[in-house]
Amino acid sequence: MDRRALIDEFRAYLRERDLPVTPQRLAVAELLLLRDRHFSAEELERELAREGVKVSTATVYRAIETLVKSGLVVERDFGEGFRRYESARDMPHHEHVLCTSCGKVVEFRDERLERMAAELAASKGYVRQSHRLVIYGLCDACRAGRPGRP
């Protein structure tokens, strides 16, 4: 699927409910939907500033909120003290591995885990709604002594 189509989906989402398609919203959407990264609000703002797009902090947060409501972006909390956001794409549910040195994130899906989570919850008297696994470790690059940013 062409990534660009995601931007169109977002435009469609906005039009459907008569919400203005503003350059700020599109700028945030492009970063989140076209790049394979897990951005924090602050990273988004910094990246936009670097690209010469002027967007206030409040607007970044509001754009994120709209994107999350549209279902095109999902929120993540890796316990870093702030949240990250990534494209929802087509991948159903997946887990994350986070480098504790450079913050690089990779994702993967594991069917066994899906089943185990539901079973484990049930065995404790809970009905599973969702789950989240984050594996913390050191990535290749950081172990080799040439850390990069995520």
Added chain:
Amino acid sequence: MDRRALIDEFRAYLRERDLPVTPQRLAVAELLLLRDRHFSAEELERELAREGVKVSTATVYRAIETLVKSGLVVERDFGEGFRRYESARDMPHHEHVLCTSCGKVVEFRDERLERMAAELAASKGYVRQSHRLVIYGLCDACRAGRPGRP
């Protein structure tokens, strides 16, 4: 192992480094070490107030910090927007199931998961340092319509 012994361990920890054994520290330690709960700082403060123990917010946080440093208490972040603390006890590493309605937490250990986490990390080029699985769901009580606090 007698739970009370944990309090003595904490006293010993403090004495060893010539730190004052204050009633505030002991009060926080008793809640964290003698009860099977995952307290937030705010819950600790509220519970202490209810028991008539007067402890300021700052002191609660500082007592927690000391307990974590002693190794007797561990910090948890379930992505709720605040942290929780629980006794480190003897249980090695374990996972959590959190009720999204009442906040009740139950824990369990699963060997398969321990192995899987290391393998999964390795397959992505990471060396696992730790991991964390939180399963979100509804507990028995909440499903039955009689929610309780954790």
Added chain:
DNA sequence: CTCATTGCAAAGGATTTGCACTAAT
């Protein structure tokens, strides 16, 4: 006595909100 702790209030970091102003439709 001496030094670390305590309480209070101010400071911080991430995120949200109120409001006058600007822009999309």
Added chain:
DNA sequence: ATTAGTGCAAATCCTTTGCAATGAG
């Protein structure tokens, strides 16, 4: 024109910190 979005600053929430007063050893 309308109505929602935007920027800015103030406000929140959780947690930390500065500092004078207090208490443990």
